[in-house]
Amino acid sequence: MLTAAPDTYNWQERAENLLEEAFTSTAARDYLVRATTDRTPWGSPPQVPANTPVEFLRWLASSASTFPNQTQPRPYWSQRHAPRAPGQDRSHLAEWFARTVSDLTSRGYFEYAFPSGCEDEDNTETGADPSLILLDRIGVADLWPLHSSREIWDPENNDVGIFYDLVEALHDLVARPRLRSYHSFWRHWHYAEFSSAAGRTLYRWRINRLLALAGTDLRLADAGEDIGRLTHTTDDNRSILVDRVLEADTDRDSRRHAVALFRSRTADREAKRSAIVALARLLEDRRQELKSNLLTKDEGALFQIANQFDLRHNKADQQRDYDEAYLDWIFWWYLSTLDLTDQLRKGHA
Numbered sequence: 001m002l003t004a005a006p007d008t009y010n011w012q013e014r015a016e017n018l019l020e021e022a023f024t025s026t027a028a029r030d031y032l033v034r035a036t037t038d039r040t041p042w043g044s045p046p047q048v049p050a051n052t053p054v055e056f057l058r059w060l061a062s063s064a065s066t067f068p069n070q071t072q073p074r075p076y077w078s079q080r081h082a083p084r085a086p087g088q089d090r091s092h093l094a095e096w097f098a099r100t101v102s103d104l105t106s107r108g109y110f111e112y113a114f115p116s117g118c119e120d121e122d123n124t125e126t127g128a129d130p131s132l133i134l135l136d137r138i139g140v141a142d143l144w145p146l147h148s149s150r151e152i153w154d155p156e157n158n159d160v161g162i163f164y165d166l167v168e169a170l171h172d173l174v175a176r177p178r179l180r181s182y183h184s185f186w187r188h189w190h191y192a193e194f195s196s197a198a199g200r201t202l203y204r205w206r207i208n209r210l211l212a213l214a215g216t217d218l219r220l221a222d223a224g225e226d227i228g229r230l231t232h233t234t235d236d237n238r239s240i241l242v243d244r245v246l247e248a249d250t251d252r253d254s255r256r257h258a259v260a261l262f263r264s265r266t267a268d269r270e271a272k273r274s275a276i277v278a279l280a281r282l283l284e285d286r287r288q289e290l291k292s293n294l295l296t297k298d299e300g301a302l303f304q305i306a307n308q309f310d311l312r313h314n315k316a317d318q319q320r321d322y323d324e325a326y327l328d329w330i331f332w333w334y335l336s337t338l339d340l341t342d343q344l345r346k347g348h349a
Contacts, residue, residue, distance in 0.1 A: 093214040094154040108191035113173035138165040171228040174199040225256035231263040272327040279334040
């Protein structure tokens with residue numbers, strides 16, 4: 001929560017705003033209007049009026065599945081039967097991204113970071129220049145509005161790093177407004193009660209869908225030290241493993257740091273080595289548990305690999321000439337072993 005809500009706003013106005021965003025139809029919002037206000041002359045109130053937030057949420061929970069969600073249209077014939085191009089296809093990514101950010105902007109999601117101001121309000125900012133804010137964040141000028149600066153950040157024609165920086169910077173700046181009121185004279189909305197957590201969650205979901213459609217192996221991380229940063233994706237089973245390891249209560253900072261090092265979009269050989277070393281330290285602290293639950297040779301092999309290869313001690317007799325794929329293998333082995341010790345501890349608790 002970034003700002004407090006004015007007392008004049010009630011829960012119905014917040015709920016109406018949420019329902020307009022969540023569903024493509026207006027059925028849920030119209031139900032709320034009829035049940036709580038006299039603003040519409042048509043239609044009779046529902047059988048069970050939703051006069052309190054609890055009553056309405058109960059109704060919504062039982063009826064939400066009947067309303068269409070905000071989703072992309074199902075693919076049409078040519079899309080379903082067109083041959084899939086191998087690898088990445090960033091030809092439409094810039095257009096999709098610009099439209100998504102424009103839609104969020106129109107809903108007030110960047111009003112907290114880029115206040116537009118209002119001439120009728122006293123002692124308020126007259127506005128902020130988003131381009132200057134982005135310049136301060138990522139060092140690139142004249143980026144806002146995005147549709148006008150596309151030639152600067154389009155990943156198809158320019159340095160993809162600018163696009164990725166922009167994706168991450170806007171993640172940090174987005175915030176969902178829970179309240180809004182229409183200013184009829186100037187014909188614009190005023191927004192209030194901003195939630196950065198809610199805004200970032202929606203932003204990550206929408207941007208990750210675009211990245212998947214474009215065939216990239218990058219996604220905005222949803223948890224961990226690198227939340228909101230572009231990371232390399234894994235298969236579903238490994239993603240579940242990462243989520244489980246990050247949710248553990250013990251050694252949380254060390255776990256998050258190791259995962260962030262390994263899955264960073266700029267992770268090189270040294271970063272992966274550092275991630276493995278961080279996991280090896282965590283396993284060292286659990287060596288006795290591993291000894292008790294694994295065969296002695298298996299337990300010793302975990303640390304023999306880390307010690308005999310150029311990972312931890314940097315000795316002259318260590319193996320140095322090995323493929324980087326080995327680092328991927330040892331990281332996932334160590335991470336799954338850490339998860340194993342977590343599960344064993346739960347079983348003994």
